[in-house]
Amino acid sequence: MKKKINPYEICVKQFNKVADKLELEPGIREFLIKPKRQLIVSVPVEMDDGSYKVFDGYRVQHNIARGPAKGGIRYHQNVTLDEVKALATWMTWKCAVVNVPYGGAKGGITCDPTKMSAREIERLTRRYTAEISIIIGPEKDIPAPDVNTNAQTMSWIMDTYSVLKGYSVPGVVTGKPLFIGGSLGRDAATGRGVMYVVREAVKCLGLQLNDMKVVVQGFGNVGSNAALLLEEIGCKIIGICDVYGAVYNKKGIDIKKAVDFVRSTGKVVGLPDTEPIDPAEFLSLECDILVPAALEGQITKDNADKIQAKIIAEGANGPTTPEADEILFDRGIFVIPDILANAGGVSVSYFEWVQDLMAHYWTEEEVNSKLEKIMKDAFKQVYDSATAQKTSMRDAAYMLAVARVAEATRIRGIYP
Numbered sequence: 001m002k003k004k005i006n007p008y009e010i011c012v013k014q015f016n017k018v019a020d021k022l023e024l025e026p027g028i029r030e031f032l033i034k035p036k037r038q039l040i041v042s043v044p045v046e047m048d049d050g051s052y053k054v055f056d057g058y059r060v061q062h063n064i065a066r067g068p069a070k071g072g073i074r075y076h077q078n079v080t081l082d083e084v085k086a087l088a089t090w091m092t093w094k095c096a097v098v099n100v101p102y103g104g105a106k107g108g109i110t111c112d113p114t115k116m117s118a119r120e121i122e123r124l125t126r127r128y129t130a131e132i133s134i135i136i137g138p139e140k141d142i143p144a145p146d147v148n149t150n151a152q153t154m155s156w157i158m159d160t161y162s163v164l165k166g167y168s169v170p171g172v173v174t175g176k177p178l179f180i181g182g183s184l185g186r187d188a189a190t191g192r193g194v195m196y197v198v199r200e201a202v203k204c205l206g207l208q209l210n211d212m213k214v215v216v217q218g219f220g221n222v223g224s225n226a227a228l229l230l231e232e233i234g235c236k237i238i239g240i241c242d243v244y245g246a247v248y249n250k251k252g253i254d255i256k257k258a259v260d261f262v263r264s265t266g267k268v269v270g271l272p273d274t275e276p277i278d279p280a281e282f283l284s285l286e287c288d289i290l291v292p293a294a295l296e297g298q299i300t301k302d303n304a305d306k307i308q309a310k311i312i313a314e315g316a317n318g319p320t321t322p323e324a325d326e327i328l329f330d331r332g333i334f335v336i337p338d339i340l341a342n343a344g345g346v347s348v349s350y351f352e353w354v355q356d357l358m359a360h361y362w363t364e365e366e367v368n369s370k371l372e373k374i375m376k377d378a379f380k381q382v383y384d385s386a387t388a389q390k391t392s393m394r395d396a397a398y399m400l401a402v403a404r405v406a407e408a409t410r411i412r413g414i415y416p
């Protein structure tokens with residue numbers, strides 16, 4: 001039987017490699033890899049049929065040396081403490097790469113929301129919020145959406161937290177609807193960030209964007225927005241997929257139509273003017289750019305040698321295992337790592353939080369141009385360092401991030 005991939009083991013491996021390269025002192029090394037705080041909660045929920053179910057929930061704050069903890073909340077049947085620890089750790093590095101003043105956190109509930117009603121999900125969210133309210137807050141730890149959570153989920157969290165406090169606290173979460181203090185541009189921000197770094201990579205590699213063939217795995221918030229925006233700058237999206245199946249059209253898929261279709265049917269399969277293809281073959285489709293935007297552990301040593309893309313932009317967190325990473329590097333495939341490629345989401349979350357704290361809101365143009373600057377600057381720093389040191393973009397991004405968090409830790413010192 002195939003061993004299940006443990007994201008936290010991957011995360012520690014990635015860190016150790018970079019800690020060696022940076023020759024981090026042993027104490028700092030241990031301090032940086034261990035999560036600061038791990039909260040496990042039982043979340044009792046009354047189901048629609050009157051029965052009670054108790055779900056396992058988690059909130060992990062990995063590191064807060066550079067600012068309050070920040071990270072999404074995931075609802076999925078495979079959520080484990082180790083997965084949440086990995087995602088929280090990646091958040092720390094991601095915030096450091098794009099230099100937003102946050103530490104890293106993540107939360108999750110082990111549940112299958114596709115089998116629950118909207119009211120059950122609301123009760124689950126409100127009780128989970130009450131349970132983790134002891135460690136979250138605008139100056140402590142600010143959740144956001146992740147897989148299977150969205151602006152509605154954030155509204156329930158914001159409302160529950162505000163009820164517990166006795167006043168409205170919009171800054172407790174980001175990714176909220178505009179009506180209650182959300183930011184223009186947040187919904188598409190992660191996909192937009194993916195588009196910006198792909199555009200930079202294409203320039204640096206001396207390629208042409210026009211008619212570049214793109215394959216996108218996962219068609220939720222990140223995948224669909226990345227596809228829409230890459231289409232807008234001239235790419236041709238030839239394959240999209242979701243958890244239910246995959247579709248293909250070598251002449252290009254109309255992504256706006258695909259978004260409408262998925263909104264009404266819930267799936268990509270059946271989209272007019274496409275043919276269904278075997279999801280197992282999906283990642284090895286002939287293309288120029290591959291955007292994994294689903295879950296972790298998708299590109300492994302078993303399929304890395306079959307990938308035909310020139311560029312991989314990791315919209316998802318942790319889609320590539322370290323073994324696969326080495327294969328891709330040896331094959332000369334340009335990988336834009338998750339902690340850089342998908343950092344557009346946390347960057348605009350940071351803008352949302354700043355706007356909430358100021359109670360003063362920006363236009364979408366302001367948000368997008370600030371995001372573009374952050375992504376371009378971070379890409380340049382990572383690319384220049386990767387080129388100078390002849391390393392992968394992932395190693396260069398990690399070196400930058402870990403060095404920043406290590407320095408913040410040294411400067412702050414250790415209490416008492």
Ligand code: NAD
Pocket residue numbers: 145146147148149190217218219220221222223241242243244293294295296315316317318342343345346
């Ligand atoms: P989402 O729930 O909106 O969408 C997930 C998509 O992946 C859906 O289309 C789902 O059907 C598909 N999917 C799930 N399992 C799959 C599988 N085994 N094979 C193919 N497709 C599968 O989630 P999202 O917010 O778009 O997040 C996707 C990834 O991006 C996650 O790794 C998440 O951590 C990461 N991410 C999200 C954000 C954000 O702002 N939402 C920011 C940074 C990183």
